[in-house]
Amino acid sequence: MSIIDSPAYEIAHKVKHGELSAVAVLEAALERVAAVDGRPGTLDGGLLTDEDQAKVHAFITLTADRARVQAEQVDARVRAGEDVGPLAGVPVTFKDLYCLRGVRTTAASRILSNFTAPYSATTVERVEAAGAVTLGKVNLDEFAYGSSSESSAFQPTTRNPWDPARVPGGSSGGSAAAVASGQGCLSLGTDTGGSIRQPAAFCGVVGLKPTYGRVSRYGIIAFGSSLDCPGPLARDVRDAALMLSVIAGPDPCDSTAATVPVPNYLEEIDRGVKGMRIGLSPDFLRIAFPDPHTGEIIMEDLADEICDVTLRAADKLAAAGAEIIENIPMPNSAYGIPVYFVISRVEASSNLHRFDGVKYGYRSQGDFGDLNEMYRQTRAEGFGLEPKLRILMGMYVSAAQYSEHYYQRALNVRSMIRADFAAAFDPQGDYRLDALLTPTAPTPPFKMGDIYGDSLLMQYADQLTVSANHAGVPALTFPGGLSQEGLPIGLQLIGPDFAESTLFRAGYAFEQATADETWRAVKPRVLTEAGL
Amino acid sequence: MSGKLKHTPERNKEGPMTEYEAVIGLETHIQLNTITKIFCGCKADSWEDPPNTNICPVCAGLPGVLPVLNEEAVRKGARLAAAMHAEVRLVSYFDRKNYFYPDLPKGFQISQFDQALGNGGYLDVPMPEGYVRRVNITKLHLEEDAGKTKIEGGQRLVDFNRCGVPLVEMVTEPDLRSADEAAQYLIRLRQLLRWLGISEADMEKGHLRCDANVSIRPVGSMYLNPKTEIKNVNSIEAVRAAAVMEIERQIALVEAGRRVESWTLDWDDAHNRLKKMRSKETEADYRYFREPDLLPVVVTAEWRDDIIQHLPELPLERRARFMEAYGLPEYDADILTADRPISEYFEAALAAYGGDPKVLSNWIMNEVLRMQNELGLSADALTLTPKHVAGVIKMVEAGTINVATGKALLVKVQESGTAPEAIVASEGLGQVSDDAALLAVIDGVLAAHPGEVVSYRDGKEGLFGWFMGQVMRETHGKADPGKTRALLQKALKGQ
Structure with missing residues (x-):
């Protein structure tokens, strides 16, 4: 086993105490990238070779030189007796929506393919200041618009380390796949409707969507600004807590970043679940989708293996001292996807306005007599299918004559979804939950190409995650077991505002309770096939 | 000129003569004189800065940036709202106004739409003819300014320096009835803005910008006809001239049996003429929605009441008081309240002098204002203090010096900073009455x-x-x- 497969927590501890050099950790990480990642995503990446189809392709930009300088600095500071920080020498990756000063930041789109950020995101600054080593920028769905990472303009797109014929999920697919395959220990992703949790579940890692406002959004290319939550992907709950403790907190550059004090997540993590009230909801053990012709909501139960993993986890938590409360009603979550369709697209289309060929990024070549023609050509060539679909949808439902019917209504339903959570978590209410336990995704990872192209069906991969974004509440996903086909199944714990610590405690307790189970020893196929 | 316009067209001699009135509403953009921009830390004033030297990732709209509201802009906006007798909303919102233009780096302007900082309001504008026109306010909101573009050598150049400068957009109801009334409104607005210290209100520098919506209708009717919007009028004189010209054009059109179309017109200052910019048959859809990157603007009732309580006496109130309390003629009161420093100067001098306000008014209007204009200083920047002026007048009235000596003495005090009594003693300026x-x-x-x-x-x-x-x-x-x-x-x- 390579050092890179160790928890970040342990690596940082050893580096800090001079037991391990940051350079050695970095070399192990780069070695892993060389072994499993294959070629990075590029524009016009060409046809996939057989070899391509067996690799992960997490990266768009590998920043090995920058990483080496950082690692050497960490080691020098350790030798000088300085406190390097809680992420000392830990190799990290960033979803390529995070601005990193002096490094290309593409959003996996042609329109930003030549954009070098002149500043770093607040989160990036905090992570680097904590002693982390930036391994690179990882792939995603174009502008984070998707749930499979297949819509990236940078090809080959990321593949699932557990089965490279399958998607890693999305949009933070590169982050999840990188962490799962040991290409770095931690990654920062973003979650607008499930974009951290669903790929984390698909790749068998831990992912946290923090409370809206817990982590600054400054410097992260926006998708749906009222929904976007930056958060960590990690291989275990403790590492996710470690990363959150570094990035959480107020930011003078983001007025929506909360000033609520940040607790010591690591100190609280092993306090167990004794007395914790954890709920199960039938509304999260089925999917609901509107009939395309009648608009009527049709309910369908999730596959047994997904439900079984969830219920087994409830038993484990109960055995560890939690109280399980069943039949929590979450009726409005059934509307999560339609509401998300409207709100996220209105915000997305507006957020895409700035990509117009005037200031930075791609501009269509040509002699344009007319300004509007330049806009049209640039955006036609620069944006892929998903941004275009979202612009169309977003512009439509926010138009003056439709806004009341769609956008305002969606906002109302969003409040109702939040009210469901408020009722479930109300300390004086009927349920008084500390957390709600659900599956993370309705299915295990699906095959590449199976769903891509059907924008609507793809959206339903977020069915179980999106409600937390509407409500703004935190949600943690962690591996719950494997499917019959040996694919990861993720579980989700959703808590009230700023209850990340509770979620970490419960997730950690589940990890402890299942540490010896056989499925925990199973590694992603790309690692075993590479003899790693 | 009253609000009524007579027109006797050549071709319509047989018909009854129609009397028209103009219906004018003004949209003003007021640049607040904050130190920094509304959503970032760049300095707000870029006057004479080279293009694109006063920008940062936030105001240049780079990917990933977020706005952070400058509280001082809210405070200044609220002061204006309070002075305009508008409600200062305790909760207001910023919204995105989406459109494409190269000077708008984010592709949307952060503005306020349906729940703006100010609600309602009015300004009572005294007209030189003696009547007062109440001009109601339909819109008073905060927003960020856009940059500037120009075409040079066949290229379109963009300067983002002005992006993010705090503006108040203030729109009147169509309550003005002539070009002169429009000009008077702007004169009073400019006076108010400077009085409150919230804007330099220099139209030449674009601190105060105005678009005029103009239509006409027969006198006595209440309906509104299609209007034209005149843009790019950057002096009060230009607003007056453009409105006069447009009113005449519309009357001539209607008299000729034609229809006024909803055009947008551009005022060409160099040639004193209006040019058609575009037809404006359909309203643009800006797809307004709440700006998710900013929290609602929540102010407490205490904060708002504090703003209202600390408003100075407003220029028109002070003008009325000068007439009433001191028996000054309207002409004097107007001049002595032209700006806040001179009005305060007058009252301070009056307190020190204690005599006839009209006598003091004459001295100040003749001597102090001339000095102020010659030196290019505002009253509060003069070395000659109100107390000095009072001292000189008292010496004249006591016969210690004559009027001519008194006038010369004011200049000497301004130049030397020495008290007038001391100068009289040391230079032997006492009057020879022996x-x-x-x-x-x-x-x-x-x-x-x-x-x-x-x-x-x-x-x-x-x-x-x-x-x-x-x-x-x-x-x-x-x-x-x-x-x-x-x-x-x-x-x-x-x-």
């Missing part, structure tokens, strides 16, 4: 000019003033004019 001393001077003058004395005595009485001047010259202006006049008359008559 009969014997004056007679000695008069005798000397008469002896030195026998020819003029003969002429005077032969009936050329116009020479009296010349003799007065000679005496004054001899006494360096210190002769008491009343006494000199009496003594000189006697001496010339040979008495």
Whole structure:
């Protein structure tokens, strides 16, 4: 086993105490990238070779030189007796929506393919200041618009380390796949409707969507600004807590970043679940989708293996001292996807306005007599299918004559979804939950190409995650077991505002309770096939 | 000019003469004089800065940036709202106004739409003819300014320096009835903005920008006809000229049996003419929605009440008080409230002087204002204090010095900073009112000019003033004019 497969927590501890050099950790990480990642995503990446189809392709930009300088600095500071920080020498990756000063930041789109950020995101600054080593920028769905990472303009797109014929999920697919395959220990992703949790579940890692406002959004290319939550992907709950403790907190550059004090997540993590009230909801053990012709909501139960993993986890938590409360009603979550369709697209289309060929990024070549023609050509060539679909949808439902019917209504339903959570978590209410336990995704990872192209069906991969974004509440996903086909199944714990610590405690307790189970020893196929 | 316009077209001699009135609403953009921009830390004022040197990732709209609201912009906006008698909303929102233009780096402007900081309001504008026009406000909101573009050498150039400068957009109801009324509104608005200290309100520098919506209708009717929007009018005189021209054009059109179309017109200042920019048949859809990157603007009732309580007495209120409390003519009151420093100067001087306000008004309007204009200083920047002015007038009234000496003395105080009483003492400027001393001077003058004395005595009485001047010259202006006049008359008559 390579050092890179160790928890970040342990690596940082050893580096800090001079037991391990940051350079050695970095070399192990780069070695892993060389072994499993294959070629990075590029524009016009060409046809996939057989070899391509067996690799992960997490990266768009590998920043090995920058990483080496950082690692050497960490080691020098350790030798000088300085406190390097809680992420000392830990190799990290960033979803390529995070601005990193002096490094290309593409959003996996042609329109930003030549954009070098002149500043770093607040989160990036905090992570680097904590002693982390930036391994690179990882792939995603174009502008984070998707749930499979297949819509990236940078090809080959990321593949699932557990089965490279399958998607890693999305949009933070590169982050999840990188962490799962040991290409770095931690990654920062973003979650607008499930974009951290669903790929984390698909790749068998831990992912946290923090409370809206817990982590600054400054410097992260926006998708749906009222929904976007930056958060960590990690291989275990403790590492996710470690990363959150570094990035959480107020930011003078983001007025929506909360000033609520940040607790010591690591100190609280092993306090167990004794007395914790954890709920199960039938509304999260089925999917609901509107009939395309009648608009009527049709309910369908999730596959047994997904439900079984969830219920087994409830038993484990109960055995560890939690109280399980069943039949929590979450009726409005059934509307999560339609509401998300409207709100996220209105915000997305507006957020895409700035990509117009005037200031930075791609501009269509040509002699344009007319300004509007330049806009049209640039955006036609620069944006892929998903941004275009979202612009169309977003512009439509926010138009003056439709806004009341769609956008305002969606906002109302969003409040109702939040009210469901408020009722479930109300300390004086009927349920008084500390957390709600659900599956993370309705299915295990699906095959590449199976769903891509059907924008609507793809959206339903977020069915179980999106409600937390509407409500703004935190949600943690962690591996719950494997499917019959040996694919990861993720579980989700959703808590009230700023209850990340509770979620970490419960997730950690589940990890402890299942540490010896056989499925925990199973590694992603790309690692075993590479003899790693 | 009242609000009514008569027009007798050549071609319509047979029909009844229609009297038209103009219906004008003004959209103003007011640049607030905050130190930094509204959503970032760049300095707000970029006057004479080279293009794109006063920008940062936030105001240049780079990917990933977020706005952070400048509280001072809210405070200044709220002061204006309060001064306009508008409700200051305790909760207001920022919204995105989406459109594409190269000077708008985010592709949307952060503005306020349906729940703006100010709600309602009005300004009562006194017209020179004596009536007061109440101009109601339909919109008063905060927003960020856009940049500037220009075409040069076949290229479109963009300067983002102005992006993010805090603006208040304030729109009136169509309550103005003539070009002159529109001009008066702007004069009073500019005065108010400077009075409150929230904007330099210099139209030439774009601190105060105005678009005018103009239509006409027969006098007495209540409906609104299609309007045209005149843009790019950057002086009060231009607003007046453009509105006059547009009103005449619309009347001529209607009289010719044609329809006024909803055009947007561009005022060409260099050639004093209006140019059609575009037809405006359909309203643009800006797809407004709440700006998710900013929290609602929540102010407490205490904060708002504090703003209202700390508003200064407003210029028009002070103008009315000067007339009422001090019995000043409207003309004087208007001039003495032209700006806040002069009005405060007047009141401070009056407190020190304690005499007839009109006497003081004359001194200030003639002497202090002239000095102020010559030096290019506002009243509060003069070395000559209100107390000095009061001291000089009191010395004149006590007969210690004469009026001419008093006027000269004001200049000396301004130049030296020395109190007027001290200058009078040290330079011996005290008035010569001693009969014997004056007679000695008069005798000397008469002896030195026998020819003029003969002429005077032969009936050329116009020479009296010349003799007065000679005496004054001899006494360096210190002769008491009343006494000199009496003594000189006697001496010339040979008495």
